[in-house]
Amino acid sequence: MIATSASAEGLGAFIDASPSPFHVCATVAAELEAAGYVRLDETRPWAGDVDGRRYVIRGGSLIAWDGGDCASPVRPLRIVGGHTDSPNLRVKQHPDRRSADLATVALEPYGGAWLNSWLDRDLGLSGRLAYDDDGAVSYALVQIDEPVLRVPQLAIHLSEDRKGVHLDPQRHVDAIRGVADAEPLIDWVAARAGLAPGRVLGWELMTHDLAPSQLIGTDRELLSAPRLDNQGTCYAGLRALLDAERGAQIPMLALFDHEEVGSGSERGAASDFLVTVCERLVTGLGGSREEFFAVLAASFHVSGDMAHATHPNYPDRHEPGHRIAVGGGPVLKVNQNLRYASDAIGEAEFALACRRAGVPLQRYVHRADLPCGSTIGPLTATRTGVRTVDVGAPQLAMHSARELMGAADVPMYSAALQAFLAG
Numbered sequence: 001m002i003a004t005s006a007s008a009e010g011l012g013a014f015i016d017a018s019p020s021p022f023h024v025c026a027t028v029a030a031e032l033e034a035a036g037y038v039r040l041d042e043t044r045p046w047a048g049d050v051d052g053r054r055y056v057i058r059g060g061s062l063i064a065w066d067g068g069d070c071a072s073p074v075r076p077l078r079i080v081g082g083h084t085d086s087p088n089l090r091v092k093q094h095p096d097r098r099s100a101d102l103a104t105v106a107l108e109p110y111g112g113a114w115l116n117s118w119l120d121r122d123l124g125l126s127g128r129l130a131y132d133d134d135g136a137v138s139y140a141l142v143q144i145d146e147p148v149l150r151v152p153q154l155a156i157h158l159s160e161d162r163k164g165v166h167l168d169p170q171r172h173v174d175a176i177r178g179v180a181d182a183e184p185l186i187d188w189v190a191a192r193a194g195l196a197p198g199r200v201l202g203w204e205l206m207t208h209d210l211a212p213s214q215l216i217g218t219d220r221e222l223l224s225a226p227r228l229d230n231q232g233t234c235y236a237g238l239r240a241l242l243d244a245e246r247g248a249q250i251p252m253l254a255l256f257d258h259e260e261v262g263s264g265s266e267r268g269a270a271s272d273f274l275v276t277v278c279e280r281l282v283t284g285l286g287g288s289r290e291e292f293f294a295v296l297a298a299s300f301h302v303s304g305d306m307a308h309a310t311h312p313n314y315p316d317r318h319e320p321g322h323r324i325a326v327g328g329g330p331v332l333k334v335n336q337n338l339r340y341a342s343d344a345i346g347e348a349e350f351a352l353a354c355r356r357a358g359v360p361l362q363r364y365v366h367r368a369d370l371p372c373g374s375t376i377g378p379l380t381a382t383r384t385g386v387r388t389v390d391v392g393a394p395q396l397a398m399h400s401a402r403e404l405m406g407a408a409d410v411p412m413y414s415a416a417l418q419a420f421l422a423g
């Protein structure tokens with residue numbers, strides 16, 4: 001395998017530092033800055049300042065590229081894509097409640113959260129606060145890694161048949177924060193961010209599992225962590241960008257928020273974020289709009305999102321003949337009904353990248369009688385016209401508050417992305 005700086009321990013540390021999409025961007029940005037990347041501001045002209053190492057953040061989304069020192073405007077892009085968000089429980093607008101003489105917080109599921117997995121966990125809070133900054137709106141990130149919330153299960157003796165309960169997303173996922181009357185939750189969170197009560201006027205606040213990521217198993221071959229979907233790709237893609245040798249093409253990392261809720265926002269994969277960054281990059285290098293279209297046509301996007309490893313207790317839920325092994329290497333995802341964007345050319349491109357990286361390749365097909373999930377690949381392909389292949393790394397328990405993957409898959413996945421970026 002080619003040399004890579006990616007490791008399972010490194011992914012665990014990345015995840016623990018990044019409880020929200022905004023924190024994923026901050027964690028990635030810190031690594032990029034340490035490697036000499038400079039942040040560009042979307043609200044200002046970029047002309048003349050797009051070659052070299054640059055990145056831009058739009059909310060919980062981030063795009064970075066290494067333009068090198070060759071200022072030709074017609075170099076194709078090699079893009080590794082991923083998403084920064086993960087399913088979780090988020091704070092409602094009027095969160096403060098009392099029920100059964102307890103102080104509770106009203107929460108709402110975000111994305112396809114596997115609700116049962118959020119019960120009986122000590123939860124922290126993170127996200128961003130928008131506040132009154134002398135009459136203008138500014139925002140601050142907040143990360144509270146303390147056990148402040150808990151959604152307790154119903155006792156088994158109180159369930160109707162002792163076989164489990166159906167969880168209603170409206171009634172059954174509010175969290176307990178204490179017993180006595182407490183100050184409003186938003187004021188309490190604002191104080192933790194150094195903001196006086198009443199200054200916070202908007203928020204995107206979410207819960208996270210506080211148990212640290214760790215290697216588990218008798219031989220420590222597995223990584224137990226939250227948010228592997230899809231911080232596994234954010235981390236592997238970041239290490240790939242930082243490790244990749246510079247070729248004739250421009251390597252780019254594109255990480256999008258809001259994938260878990262359909263990608264339809266100003267910063268989601270269905271937005272204009274990627275296509276406008278690409279156009280401003282080409283025109284900023286002196287290229288024409290004609291040359292911008294030529295660059296898009298010659299570019300390639302590896303859309304990374306986690307893949308379903310074959311579950312040992314449910315092998316019948318998987319397509320026969322397509323076992324996806326934990327520790328078996330990166331996964332190519334193909335769906336005839338285009339839930340994934342992969343086509344023959346993309347399949348071959350990624351298979352070649354795996355060969356160059358010296359890692360095995362696994363091929364995933366979803367059972368035809370089960371609904372297949374989708375990801376950012378078909379959306380960015382539709383939006384940009386850039387050739388796209390959907391890939392991932394194998395994991396179990398996708399969308400659980402606590403997920404599981406093979407430690408060996410982290411460096412193999414990053415090495416494959418690195419080989420792709422190097423062209």
Ligand code: ZN
Binds near residue numbers: 230305375
């Ligand atoms: Zn995902």
